[in-house]
Amino acid sequence: MSRARITAVETHDIRFPTSLQLDGSDAMNPDPDYSAAYLVLRTDEPGGPSGHGFAFTIGRGNDVQTAAITALTPYLIGKPVDTDLGDLWRELVHDSQLRWLGPEKGVMHMAIGAVINAFWDLAAKRAGLPLWQLLARMSAEEIVHLVDFRYLTDALTPSEALTILRERTRGKPAREAEILATGYPAYTTSPGWLGYDDDKLRRLCKEAVQQGFRQIKLKVGADLDDDRRRLRIARETCGPDIRIAVDANQRWDVPIAIDWIRALAPYDPWWIEEPTSPDDILGHAAIARAIAPIKVATGEHVQNRIVFKQMLQAGSLDYLQLDAARVAGVNENIAILLLAAKFGVPVCPHAGGVGLCELVQHLSMFDYVAVSGSMDDRIIEYVDHLHEHFVNPVVVRDGRYQAPTAPGFSSEMRAESLAIHRMDSARTRA
Amino acid sequence: MSRARITAVETHDIRFPTSLQLDGSDAMNPDPDYSAAYLVLRTDEPGGPSGHGFAFTIGRGNDVQTAAITALTPYLIGKPVDTDLGDLWRELVHDSQLRWLGPEKGVMHMAIGAVINAFWDLAAKRAGLPLWQLLARMSAEEIVHLVDFRYLTDALTPSEALTILRERTRGKPAREAEILATGYPAYTTSPGWLGYDDDKLRRLCKEAVQQGFRQIKLKVGADLDDDRRRLRIARETCGPDIRIAVDANQRWDVPIAIDWIRALAPYDPWWIEEPTSPDDILGHAAIARAIAPIKVATGEHVQNRIVFKQMLQAGSLDYLQLDAARVAGVNENIAILLLAAKFGVPVCPHAGGVGLCELVQHLSMFDYVAVSGSMDDRIIEYVDHLHEHFVNPVVVRDGRYQAPTAPGFSSEMRAESLAIHRMDSARTRA
Incomplete structure (x- = not known):
């Protein structure tokens, strides 16, 4: 030591x-x-x-x-x-x-x-x-030591986790090389903020497809007529082959969620994200049953691995959207990746915000090399703002996150950004 | 206004x-x-x-x-x-x-x-x-206005809540008079702290029965042999007619909880409290199914009405232990009382701590007069410390909370207590 x-x-x-x-x-x-x-x-x-x-x-x-x-x-x-x-x-x-x-x-x-x-x-x-x-090169035993299995063992035991990780040992170097060569797929949320007008939506959808993204995401849930119109514009602009996810940010109760999503079905939404409270495990499961084959995605506000465990047990989600800064850091996210692997559910991390893209790329790339061993149906959210404040900002090219190569977690902000945007400085500028 | x-x-x-x-x-x-x-x-x-x-x-x-x-x-x-x-x-x-x-x-x-x-x-x-x-004398409409039904309507709608409250209108004055005359039943946790030795446990059990309590509670979960011995002592001291609840304070995973509680069954525990994580709705339900007819009680760490809703939907608990200071205050606890009434589950509040007894007595008494209309199988926790710091401390006599009559929520601490126990003062004294 x-x-x-x-x-x-x-x-x-x-x-x-x-x-x-x-x-x-x-x-x-x-x-x-x-x-x-x-x-x-x-x-x-x-x-x-x-x-x-x-x-x-x-x-x-x-x-x-x-x-x-x-x-x-x-x-x-x-x-x-x-x-x-x-x-x-x-x-x-x-x-x-x-x-x-x-x-x-x-x-x-x-x-x-x-x-x-x-x-x-x-x-x-x-x-x-x-x-x-660093994570991908650890042994199965080292990784399992990082995870706290308290409250998980009815769904995942340490020995089951070891088995999952050992099964992935073969092919690790090849997958690591693949990540370095071609990165990891991204989707973009930048076109779809609710405060943007239709022209800006149309322009940003077009740009997203031109930039190589195969999936975009739109915010919904404030007004059904607006949502229908915006989703129609996005579908017309992107064409039938681009996946369009929609995100309600917890806006609905369970019965309303089901009705609203069914009303949007003609525009072929890929997944509905956060249809209701992130605490409502049973509610998400009821929604998932009612709206299939439209998928349910959730997780950015899920408080910990114990709630994710139950969402996997109950069939509450089709895509698990872990967040790098909501739960207790890398260790808890490794537990969540292992749970998702056990249940065969793809992890598609939440990103955006401040620096979340920078963090989650590491978790998905580790997942590919060492845990799930798969990029099928997996994709990382990308939002194109505030990256300039980071010392090692993400690089997204042709719709894919490029593998970070600088040592660290890409979490360091530039000293000037810290100095300018500190609360005290902000107050002074106001 | x-x-x-x-x-x-x-x-x-x-x-x-x-x-x-x-x-x-x-x-x-x-x-x-x-x-x-x-x-x-x-x-x-x-x-x-x-x-x-x-x-x-x-x-x-x-x-x-x-x-x-x-x-x-x-x-x-x-x-x-x-x-x-x-x-x-x-x-x-x-x-x-x-x-x-x-x-x-x-x-x-x-x-x-x-x-x-x-x-x-x-x-x-x-x-x-x-x-x-004050609460008991409000109209059904006024009470419903206090409640936010967001995320609840798949289990309880405002009109269902109105119906519950209107059905209780008849007999309100009689129940209010009854509370004033005879109070509300209490159980005591004071004998059962894990740090007390066997002699102190025996003495406090005897005193509890002499004081008129019909239920006591013991902490368990650190060591099974200790728990067996302590529960045997309590059962021998109290006799067969006193309910003995046990409380694991979230210590176990689901499989361990089931085994441990079954091992304690010979001593006839009334309920097991917090057998596992308060976030584990499905885990509590699995435990409840496995250990019946022993009951499950939980709630002091349940974060909000949305989790309680699901625990009621899933059959996770037999007794709902609301906490006055964990959720967002009186309004959210009214929502929880209404949910419990809808599902026919008795509310037995968590108390102890600092001033929790002072607060929850108001909620249970309101529940009796205006919501559930019943004291059957309902009981408020009582712990006999720190009451001296309150201007209007609880009065428990013959195993019953006496109705508070002073205006307010019994939440005001004495000015001397605030002055002496402020963090700065505490530091000075150390």
């Missing part, structure tokens, strides 16, 4: 005024100001890197999220730079007093996720590898 | 060193320091009361919980003292930016609960009534 230690935890309340352009506008979020509760792990390793992580929020409350990360500082100072991240996850998530604030959900769980992800950024930088490669 | 307004929101980080005596120790919480993130609504009403509310935590993180309440201040300043609490609930819970931090769960949801409860304390004081009477 290294003698170098974590010496400081810096936190930053970072906000971007995205509501000015209605980027990110949907049926539940009319005017988000995309924000990050951001942290930096400083160490005393001579010439060594720092670790960067964040929770994504959409504005108000980012101060509370930042305070929750700050509250974890006493657990982190003095930890070795190569601390065991399976043990650290258990220490933070199962802290007997902190868990009362969830357990395993909401502000405190996202704070732990930000911290865990910062440690993974540090670990990958110290290993000189992008995170997806 | 009154012209008087909310002029200030005071917040206090209040901590009690309960870990010193192992009060509150259980299989998941070995050394809690019972705490409250506390707020006071000040108004400009001449001679008018203030409104008091709080979120309960068990120590570390109470600062984050307090910060979350503070973050709500801008929504509250300037609100009329008689603001519409149905509208206020919707404004806070559905705030498009804040809801990203949940939605409807964890730190931010509990903060909203504390605020909503403080407004109810203010409303009841201004009405000159204890909260349970």
